[in-house]
Amino acid sequence: MKNKDKLEKVKQKNIEVGIVTYRFDTSKPEDCEQYSDLKKQLRERGLELFDFIAGCSSSLDKEKRVKTGIYHVETDHIFSNQYNTEEGFRVFDWSEKIYPNSSIKDGYYITNSENFKKLKELVHKTFACGYCGKQSLEFGDGFCHKCVGSEYLKIENYALLKLRPVDYKESRDQEKPKRSKDQTA
Ligand SMILES: [Zn+2]
Numbered sequence: 001m002k003n004k005d006k007l008e009k010v011k012q013k014n015i016e017v018g019i020v021t022y023r024f025d026t027s028k029p030e031d032c033e034q035y036s037d038l039k040k041q042l043r044e045r046g047l048e049l050f051d052f053i054a055g056c057s058s059s060l061d062k063e064k065r066v067k068t069g070i071y072h073v074e075t076d077h078i079f080s081n082q083y084n085t086e087e088g089f090r091v092f093d094w095s096e097k098i099y100p101n102s103s104i105k106d107g108y109y110i111t112n113s114e115n116f117k118k119l120k121e122l123v124h125k126t127f128a129c130g131y132c133g134k135q136s137l138e139f140g141d142g143f144c145h146k147c148v149g150s151e152y153l154k155i156e157n158y159a160l161l162k163l164r165p166v167d168y169k170e171s172r173d174q175e176k177p178k179r180s181k182d183q184t185a
Contacts, residue, residue, distance in 0.1 A: 004137050007122055011137070014072035014086055015119045018111035021068045027103040035105050042109055047094040048081060054097035054106075066091055066108050077135060078123055080167035127163035130172040139163055 001009075022038065024031040042049075072086035082092045096107030110116055128135045129144030131153070144161045147153060153161070160172055 003125075007125055007137055010118050010122055011075045014074055015115050015122075016070055016072055017083075017091075017116055017119065018113060019066060019069060019071055019091060019108050020111055021066065021108040022105070023107075024105040025103055026105055031105075038109075042094050045112055047109060049094050049096060049107075050081060050092045051096040051098050051107075054099050066095075068108070073119060075122065077133075078126060078166055080123055083119070123166050126166045128166050128168075129163060130160035131157065135166065136163070 022035075024035040026032040026035055066089050071089065071091055073083040073091075074086060077084075082090055084090055091108075091110065094107065094109040096105060099106065126135050126137055127139055129147055131147050132144060134144055134146050140163075142163050143158075144163060147161045148158075162172075164172070
């Protein structure tokens with residue numbers, strides 16, 4: 001089976017992942033040690049911390065607290081480090097709340113598993129249009145054909161239509177369209 005077909009199969013149903021919560025008080029030496037071990041492990045796995053201020057009125061804080069358990073990631077529309085789940089929570093690879101008392105470390109992470117690896121592969125091999133957000137496992141000629149030809153787009157917008165992996169890190173705005181280069185030549 002081709003890799004793309006394998007990924008299509010992965011995408012057919014929601015992906016089961018495990019979440020583990022933690023809470024440490026790093027003013028206590030034993031907690032401090034455990035927390036720094038955990039951080040090291042998660043960084044070695046390549047997870048990036050998403051932290052946010054506890055108690056701020058963002059939708060993040062209004063969400064029910066994510067608990068340790070099994071969650072099912074929805075694959076219809078995926079993001080680089082956060083996922084919608086069947087259970088109704090939005091979960092991150094690794095998330096932590098920031099408290100005024102900075103020795104409290106309260107968060108959760110997705111456990112390492114074959115499913116998590118599949119999910120990450122899906123994220124990396126799914127392409128997205130930077131303009132309309134359409135996602136596809138097909139790369140084709142590298143441009144979003146939902147947008148190409150749109151009357152709303154100018155040639156300088158076309159860099160946005162280049163398909164990039166969902167976890168693409170660089171800013172799309174930095175990409176100069178080829179046309180302007182030709183014009184200066
Ligand atoms: Zn598009």
